Amino acid sequence: MTKLIPGSETAARIRAALPDAELEEAADWVVVDAPHLVAVATFLRDDPALDCRYPTAITAVDRLDHFELVYYLSSLQRNHMLILKTRALDHEAPEAPSVVPVWYGAHPQEREIYDLMGIRFSGHPFLKRIFLWEGFAGHPLRKDFLALPGGQKPGLAHFPKE
Amino acid sequence: MPELRTEPLVVNFGPQHPSTHGVFRMRVVLDGERVVDVEMAMGYLHRSMEKLAEERTYTQNIPFTDRMDYLSAMTGNLAYCLAAEKLAGIEVPERAQYLRVIFAELQRIANHGMAIGIFLNDCGAWQTPVMYMLREREKVLDLFEMTCGARLTTNYMRIGGVSFDIPEEFMPQATALVEELPDRIAEYEGLLLENEILQARARDTGILPADLAIASSVSGPVLRSTGVAWDIRKADPYCVYDRMEFDIPVGYQGDNYDRLLVRMEEMRQSVRIIRQALEQLPPGPFKTDIPLALRPPVGEAYARIESPKGELGFYLVSDGSPTPYRFHVRSPSLLNLTPLKEMTVGQTVADLVVTLGSIDINLGEVDR
Numbered sequence: 001m002t003k004l005i006p007g008s009e010t011a012a013r014i015r016a017a018l019p020d021a022e023l024e025e026a027a028d029w030v031v032v033d034a035p036h037l038v039a040v041a042t043f044l045r046d047d048p049a050l051d052c053r054y055p056t057a058i059t060a061v062d063r064l065d066h067f068e069l070v071y072y073l074s075s076l077q078r079n080h081m082l083i084l085k086t087r088a089l090d091h092e093a094p095e096a097p098s099v100v101p102v103w104y105g106a107h108p109q110e111r112e113i114y115d116l117m118g119i120r121f122s123g124h125p126f127l128k129r130i131f132l133w134e135g136f137a138g139h140p141l142r143k144d145f146l147a148l149p150g151g152q153k154p155g156l157a158h159f160p161k162e
Numbered sequence: 163m164p165e166l167r168t169e170p171l172v173v174n175f176g177p178q179h180p181s182t183h184g185v186f187r188m189r190v191v192l193d194g195e196r197v198v199d200v201e202m203a204m205g206y207l208h209r210s211m212e213k214l215a216e217e218r219t220y221t222q223n224i225p226f227t228d229r230m231d232y233l234s235a236m237t238g239n240l241a242y243c244l245a246a247e248k249l250a251g252i253e254v255p256e257r258a259q260y261l262r263v264i265f266a267e268l269q270r271i272a273n274h275g276m277a278i279g280i281f282l283n284d285c286g287a288w289q290t291p292v293m294y295m296l297r298e299r300e301k302v303l304d305l306f307e308m309t310c311g312a313r314l315t316t317n318y319m320r321i322g323g324v325s326f327d328i329p330e331e332f333m334p335q336a337t338a339l340v341e342e343l344p345d346r347i348a349e350y351e352g353l354l355l356e357n358e359i360l361q362a363r364a365r366d367t368g369i370l371p372a373d374l375a376i377a378s379s380v381s382g383p384v385l386r387s388t389g390v391a392w393d394i395r396k397a398d399p400y401c402v403y404d405r406m407e408f409d410i411p412v413g414y415q416g417d418n419y420d421r422l423l424v425r426m427e428e429m430r431q432s433v434r435i436i437r438q439a440l441e442q443l444p445p446g447p448f449k450t451d452i453p454l455a456l457r458p459p460v461g462e463a464y465a466r467i468e469s470p471k472g473e474l475g476f477y478l479v480s481d482g483s484p485t486p487y488r489f490h491v492r493s494p495s496l497l498n499l500t501p502l503k504e505m506t507v508g509q510t511v512a513d514l515v516v517t518l519g520s521i522d523i524n525l526g527e528v529d530r
Contacts, residue, residue, distance in 0.1 A: 002398035054376050057464065057475055057492040070477070072464055072492075076376060076392050105379030108500055116212070131205030131529055140213050 002074070004028060005050075005082040013050065017043050029070075029083035034096050037086050038123075041102040044073060044084065051075040052082065055103040060088075060113045062143045067094045067119055088119050098124040116141040170198055173511070177206050181284050181515045184525030188514075195510045200503045204496075207529040215489035220246050220321060220456045223489065228315035230491065231527040233276055236269035236306075237469040238527075239319035244400055245465035245476035246321045250458035257446045258323035259401040264336070264439045265306070265318060266401075266467070267432040271343070272302040273470035274383075274425045274432075277522040281422060282354065284519030285363045291354060298346055301339050308332060321456060323449025336440060343433045351426060361419070368505045368517030370416035378500040382472025383424045384521055388416035394468040405442070406435045418520040425522075455484035462488075471495050471522060495527040 007025040014021055014030065021036035032040045044052040052073035061068045067088040074081040088094035098121035099106045110121045111130040118139030121127055128134065138145050176187035185206035191199040211230065215223045227238035240262055247254060254262075276299060279292030303313040309328050310318040318325055354360060370380070372388040385392055393410045395403040411427035413420025458480040466475035472494030479488035498521050506514045 055379050056466075056473070057379075057477060057490075059477055059488075059490040059492075061479055061488045072475075072477075076390060076397075079397050103379070104374070104377045105497060105500055107378075108496055109379075112496075116210075129205075131208040133205075140210055145213075 003080040005080055007083075010044075010050075010082050010084075013047065014040055014043065017047070029085050031085045031087065034086050034088065037097050038099060038102060040084070041071075041099045044082070045102055050082070051078055053103075055099075055105045055109075056081065058099075058106055058109040058113070060117045060119055060141075062117065062141065064143060065091055067091070067096075067117060069096055069113070069119070071099070094119040095122060096120075097122055098127075100124055115139070118142060168193070175514075177203075181519060183280065183519070183523055184528075186518075186523065186525055186528065188518075190511065190514065192511060195512075197506050197509055197511060197514055200506055200514070202499060202502060204525070204528050207525045209530065211530045212489050212491065215486060217485060219454075219484045220250075220458070220486065221452075221454070223486070224319065224321075225315065225317050228317055229526060230493070230530055231469065231471060231474075231495065231524045232314060233524055234269045234273040234470045235314060235316045236265045236318060237467060237474060239316065240266050240401075241465060241467045241469065241474045242476050243319045243321050244467065245463055245478050246456070246458070248465045249461065249463040249478050249480055250321070250452075250456060252322050252450065252452060254323055255447045255450060256402070256444050257327075258448045260439050260443045261324050261328065261448060262319060263401050263403065263406070264436055264443075265309075265316075265324075267435045267439070268302045268305060268336075270432045270470045271429050272299045274429050275299045277470070278350070278354075278422060278425055281418075281516075281519040281522070282360065284515050285360055287354075287357075287359070291350075294350065294353075298343065301335075305332060305336055305339070308335075320449055322452045323447070325449070327448045333440070336436070340433055340437045340440065344430060347426065347430050347433075355423070355426075360422075363512075363516050364418035364422060364520070366417055366419075367509060367513040368418045368520060370501055370505050372416065374501055374504060375416065379497045380472070380501060381494050382468070382470070382498065383421055383428065384416075384472065384498050386411065387413035387420040387424045389413060394466055394473060398466070400465070400467055402439070402442075403435075406438050408434050418516050421520040421522075457482060457484050464492075466492070469494060471524065471527065472498055491527075491530055493527045493530060495523040495525075499523060499528065 007030045010030045011023045011025040022033040024031040044050050054074045054076050056072040056074045059070050069086045071084040088096045115129040171192045173190045175190050176182040177185040187203040189201040211226045227242040228235035230238050275295035279295035282291040307313050375385050375388045389412050391410045391412050408431045411424050460482045462479040464477045475492035477490040478486050481487040
């Protein structure tokens with residue numbers, strides 16, 4: 001069975017290596033503050049005991065007043081998994097650092113989050129919408145997206161002209 | 163001799179192109195016949211399932227999972243049901259777990275048959291191999307039809323079990339299929355693997371190094387073809403896979419030919435698993451009763467399975483209401499496309515077609 005590393009153990013290891021990072025620990029995950037995300041991610045990847053070289057899944061949740069980014073990271077060699085979270089606090093214009101320099105696999109997943117949730121990833125090499133077209137109004141997975149904004153109707157009239 | 167002026171040529175590959183396996187588009191920059199750059203464009207089949215699912219109950223969301231990867235609906239159902247059960251803490255009866263394994267492995271055979279057949283289409287063996295593969299896929303779909311009434315979008319698994327028990331005529335037909343399949347797979351190998359054209363097209367093209375594959379979240383047969391023996395059925399067993407005996411086939415260097423070999427061998431391993439599961443299938447109930455409007459406790463869960471395409475995971479967040487607060491799909495087809503550019507740049511445009519075919523994407527799952 002894949003071992004899920006408890007939040008307290010991950011937090012202790014991160015604290016030992018990066019004392020500056022502000023951490024919040026829960027039973028199963030660790031919440032790191034956004035400015036230290038890339039440093040923590042690099043540590044988790046390069047630390048031989050954690051060895052999180054395989055980013056299993058990256059996603060985001062709209063928590064109404066802020067956005068939560070969820071990183072499921074695993075090590076194929078040691079067969080364990082840990083959950084890292086961070087928050088994009090500004091709900092109007094959320095922004096978070098990109099982890100594409102750490103894991104190439106984050107490339108399409110961050111594009112997907114940007115497209116559907118509207119979180120901008122600073123440092124992403126190719127931050128374009130992945131499913132919807134450039135110019136689509138709004139980000140559908142946000143909780144306040146109930147219909148197309150501005151009274152627009154979905155359909156071919158608004159399809160992009162290339 | 164005066165120097166010839168050259169300039170790169172941009173070709174739009176798709177979305178309406180037979181070898182893009184659906185409505186997938188690549189903007190390819192070519193220098194002569196060599197690929198210089200590949201930019202993927204997707205979303206032509208985007209149905210915003212993650213948003214739609216937030217307005218439906220947990221049980222009502224099961225049909226969406228059929229329509230993601232429509233060539234392997236059973237495994238889509240299974241991954242979602244496992245996530246919902248993990249979130250709500252539901253125990254599944256043993257017979258249902260065995261039935262799930264049987265149907266998931268039958269689905270893997272059907273999917274890999276399609277994948278291999280269509281891949282050979284891309285290599286130039288036009289339509290004949292795919293007809294052979296469809297012959298076996300039909301028999302698998304017949305088993306699905308007699309059990310749940312549907313062939314493609316099965317909607318078979320339920321939270322807490324499966325929707326129907328197998329009918330009487332299932333066992334003899336499934337046993338006959340299991341007896342027959344090893345010979346069929348040997349026949350395909352004899353027909354295909356030594357083929358000169360296939361070797362020329364698939365060997366040493368589309369090479370994916372193992373460290374790039376790991377860093378790019380690649381999973382499934384594409385990851386195993388690079389030599390990484392990672393199979394969630396072994397590494398993180400779900401249902402009753404820990405009681406089954408099977409091997410993980412791996413490739414040597416991650417080229418297109420290795421991916422074909424891995425899929426071929428996986429079909430054989432699936433037959434082994436089905437044979438064991440049919441022998442061990444216990445009597446008993448095939449589902450537990452759950453409330454119609456299931457209200458899982460506040461929390462979140464991620465469950466994953468080894469689908470035919472790779473690691474299919476569902477991330478569900480519950481706020482205690484009958485509908486999921488967040489419904490996210492970790493889609494193997496999308497993530498296996500991540501290193502496409504690295505796999506194809508520097509090769510010819512004909513190799514690009516073969517490489518895309520060997521990744522085995524399904525656009526229903528890429529776009530969702």
